[in-house]
Amino acid sequence: EYALCKIFIGNIALGELHLDFFNVNIILSYTILGVDMDTEIIKLYHCNEEKKINCFIEEDELIFSENVQDDNWAGQGMYFWDNVGNALYWKKQKMSHVSPDENVLIAECMLFLDRDYFCDLTNFEEEKKFEKMIEKMSSHQISTNESLGQKIDFLCSKFGYKVIKLFGDYPSTPQTDFLNSRNVTNRIKVIYCIKRGCSDILKSRRLKDDE
Secondary structure, X not given: OHHHHHHHHHHHHOOOOOOOHHHHHHHHHHHOOOOOOOOEEEEEEEEEEHHHHHHHHHOOOOOOOOOOOHHHOOOOOEEEEOOHHHHHHHHHHHXXXXXXXXXXXXXXXXXXXXXXXXXXXXXXXXXXXXXXXHHHHOOOOOOOOOOHHHHHHHHHHHHOOOEEEEEEEOOOOOXXXXXXXXXXXXXXXXXXXEOOOOHHHEEEEEEOOOO
């Protein structure tokens, strides 16, 4: 593996492989660090004030959302976009709500996803499974009338889920004439929520270069 690594890095230096920072880390993680091949690696983006972004990158801390609407989303945790376009969209939204002397930045990282600790609410079969879990425990542990975020937080604390994936509806998203179809939209966005105590599954953190 060490020899393979030397050859791989040598080829990169010679320009024979044209891979970006994240692809290099993915390959080295699988071959050198012994990452389970069943682990998925997903590139994610987070937008926030400069101080919080620097803390996330330099101190390996999570930036927990403190929004009063979290109960209508995935509950407590740090929220991420799955593409840079959505992060840039959110950056524009945040910049309109911060003071002129504050800077808003985008961080990018890699999520090392173990599906044993993954709640995928974009999958209807998964959604039905979690609904049945809540119903079974509703008589003595949690009410089915609780908010989505409270139910997700309960399941995460009960069963150790670390990552929640969901769709978010953003009807105000700008859309070009290119998507001139009633069946296609860019207003449904994929969101990941990383739960408390799971900072170690986010690797290769860095600032996203300005577009």
